[in-house]
Amino acid sequence: MSMYALLRSSKTPPTEEQIEESLAGNLCRCTGYRPILDAFRVFSKTNDLLYTNNSISISSLKDGDFVCPSTGKPCSCGSKTVQKYNICHDYKPVSYNEIDGSSYTNKEIIFPPQLLMRKPSYLSLKGTNGIKWHRPLELKHVLDLKSRFPDAKLVVGNTEIGIETRLKKIHYPIFVSVTHVPELNTLSFNDNGIEIGAAVRLSELRKSFKKAVNERSSHETSSCKAIIEQIKWFAGTQIRNVASVGGNICTASPISDLNPLWMASKAKFKIVDCNGNFRTTLAENFFLGY
Secondary structure, X not given: OHHHHHHHHOOOOOOHHHHHHHHOOOOOOOOOHXXXXXXXXXXXXXXXXXXXXXXXXHHHOOOOOEEOOOOOOEEOOOOOOOOOOOOOXXXXXOEEOOOOOOEEOOOOOOOOHHXXXXXXXXXXEEOHXXXXXXXXXXXXXXXXXXXXXXXXXXXXXXXXXXXXXXXXXXXXXXEEEOOOOHHXXXXXXEOOEEEEOOXXXXXXXXXXXXXXXXXXXXXXXXXXXXXXXXXXXXXXXXXXXXXXXXXXXXXXXXXXXXHHHHHHOOOEEEEEOOXXXXXXXXXXXXXXXX
């Protein structure tokens, strides 16, 4: 499924690095990384000879040569038994249109456009055990909910609280999803630095920082480079797509992935209370404990 998502979302054949990154963090270790990566590496198409009529033919092999399953070239890494592979030159559509039955080769829509264009609305849902879930659309609604329910949990990716509720059996009656609040999804560059909303996803942060590194002077982006490198080791692609900057900060782990970098780069945290009053503090003064 990870590879399927990568291929469907890529406009060009993915690189070997992208393939390795998309599979990081969720592989079955008993199978082993090598055969899984070898199997998917063909999608990167780094060696065009493997995909053309000029690819190596079995008849050209010398006695005792072995065709490596990784490269498709003769090598001595395995058995001396040479298997004859059938190379298909004609590609036929493998999917069909459910409506009229006609075959097609274009990618079908991976996400319904009607949902992409649909205007989001305020949600208030009730669950089991008295749990209530709110999804406000404005910061003032978030502050109002927090003032009425001081113990409410603000969530984006919900990765940390998901562990607490599922494994530690902790009960939180009120959840407030802040994924759709514009002020918390800000990611802008200006002369004074970078403003990052608490709900910005880690994958989006990394993408924007990579762009900044390519477009700006190196002395302006040293912190960006460090954060890009650190995010690479943060869980896997699927987690980074939902985990937020603010969630990572408020976990407040002394060994958390980005918090040491926020402190080292002299980042400032902008904090708002339930009455809408703002204050700013240095990252190093924000953390009081785990």
